[in-house]
Amino acid sequence: MNGLSRVGYLYDLISSIMKTIAQYGTLKEAELLKMKLASCDIDAFIPDELIAGVAPHIFATRSGIRVQVADKDLKMSKSLWLLR
Numbered sequence: 166m167n168g169l170s171r172v173g174y175l176y177d178l179i180s181s182i183m184k185t186i187a188q189y190g191t192l193k194e195a196e197l198l199k200m201k202l203a204s205c206d207i208d209a210f211i212p213d214e215l216i217a218g219v220a221p222h223i224f225a226t227r228s229g230i231r232v233q234v235a236d237k238d239l240k241m242s243k244s245l246w247l248l249r
Contacts (some may be wrong), residue, residue, distance in 0.1 A: 188229030
């Protein structure tokens with residue numbers, strides 16, 4: 166398996182394990198939710214973090230910067246997200 170196919174495999178694996186709970190127009194908003202979840206011992210992942218940091222204009226026309234959590238934390242994290 167070459168490096169590029171390995172990256173694609175890992176991205177698909179993470180996407181199947183992690184569930185999107187929110188989408189934001191800016192990286193700052195996504196990071197705030199990630200920090201709020203971390204304060205409640207919920208690990209969150211922003212799969213679009215690198216692209217959003219380098220080329221934020223891409224997300225102005227897309228569905229937004231995703232914040233994802235593990236399937237086991239989905240219910241609790243959605244409850245916290247609604248309390249914002």
